[in-house]
Amino acid sequence: MSKIHLKEKSIHGTSSFPLHVYTKKKNNHYFVGYHWHEEIEFIYVEDGVLEITVNSESRNVSKGNFIFINSGDVHQINSSGPSIHHAIVFHPRMLNFDFSDICQNNIIGPLTKGYMRFPASTHFDNQTNNFIVNKLKEIISVSYSNSDIAALSIKILLLQIVEFLYQKNSFSKAENKLRENQENIKKVIRYIQDNYSEKISLNDLASILNMNKNYFCKYFKHLIGKQPITYINEYRCEKAVELLHKTDLKILDISLMVGFDNLSYFIRKFKEYKRFTPAEYRKKYIL
Numbered sequence: 001m002s003k004i005h006l007k008e009k010s011i012h013g014t015s016s017f018p019l020h021v022y023t024k025k026k027n028n029h030y031f032v033g034y035h036w037h038e039e040i041e042f043i044y045v046e047d048g049v050l051e052i053t054v055n056s057e058s059r060n061v062s063k064g065n066f067i068f069i070n071s072g073d074v075h076q077i078n079s080s081g082p083s084i085h086h087a088i089v090f091h092p093r094m095l096n097f098d099f100s101d102i103c104q105n106n107i108i109g110p111l112t113k114g115y116m117r118f119p120a121s122t123h124f125d126n127q128t129n130n131f132i133v134n135k136l137k138e139i140i141s142v143s144y145s146n147s148d149i150a151a152l153s154i155k156i157l158l159l160q161i162v163e164f165l166y167q168k169n170s171f172s173k174a175e176n177k178l179r180e181n182q183e184n185i186k187k188v189i190r191y192i193q194d195n196y197s198e199k200i201s202l203n204d205l206a207s208i209l210n211m212n213k214n215y216f217c218k219y220f221k222h223l224i225g226k227q228p229i230t231y232i233n234e235y236r237c238e239k240a241v242e243l244l245h246k247t248d249l250k251i252l253d254i255s256l257m258v259g260f261d262n263l264s265y266f267i268r269k270f271k272e273y274k275r276f277t278p279a280e281y282r283k284k285y286i287l
Contacts, residue, residue, distance in 0.1 A: 020089055020143075021086060023085075041068075043061065054074070056225045065129070074224075086140050095159065095162065107162065132161060135157050192231070202216065245285075255267075
């Protein structure tokens with residue numbers, strides 16, 4: 001079975017314009033597990049509510065609101081009901097100026113190198129919220145147009161967002177501890193993704209970071225918001241969902257393929273996370 005690393009390998013946009021707008025319209029639940037990418041991501045929710053977890057902090061982003069996800073942030077997206085959202089994903093280097101002027105040195109450079117971060121909050125004053133939402137809507141609209149100057153228009157709009165947030169003193173400095181924690185948790189989640197079909201012990205995971213088991217469990221929960229075993233079971237259930245959609249394998253076979261050696265336990269956990277048993281899920285969403 002192929003293994004998919006947590007870090008996205010997708011190319012967003014093109015090499016000459018590394019930005020793409022993804023529009024997701026879902027009639028029922030929507031879930032994207034923990035992942036990260038070098039790109040910055042702006043998510044605007046047109047309808048419904050998304051629960052977005054970024055570096056262990058969970059936030060509900062409702063209709064008409066947005067969230068910034070910085071380069072390298074470990075994040076997941078979940079919605080329990082119908083929703084429409086737009087994800088503007090772009091590589092920070094596209095903000096750079098070729099000429100190293102004061103703007104590049106003092107603002108754009110620190111931002112694209114990760115020393116300066118977009119605000120993590122989803123609660124802004126009305127002026128800020130209205131300004132950012134209008135700019136995001138413009139970017140989404142322009143991205144779907146056939147304008148010859150769409151790329152220029154989008155870049156200008158992004159820089160206007162940067163200018164506005166800088167004037168508001170909304171950017172924060174990246175802390176070394178945050179970067180260290182991000183790299184640690186990425187190592188652990190990579191291991192889980194590479195070995196989810198096999199037995200994974202807490203000692204295996206703790207040894208990756210040279211920690212004892214008890215301290216590791218507290219550390220992982222602090223960063224991800226859940227115990228390592230819970231995360232492993234949820235990830236295995238997501239892989240089971242993929243197999244339910246892509247194959248007609250028996251439930252027992254799927255259980256074994258995703259790392260559950262006890263069918264009853266697999267069914268119980270699947271229902272806990274997905275509200276249906278695997279058979280019920282297949283009947284409701286696939287057959």
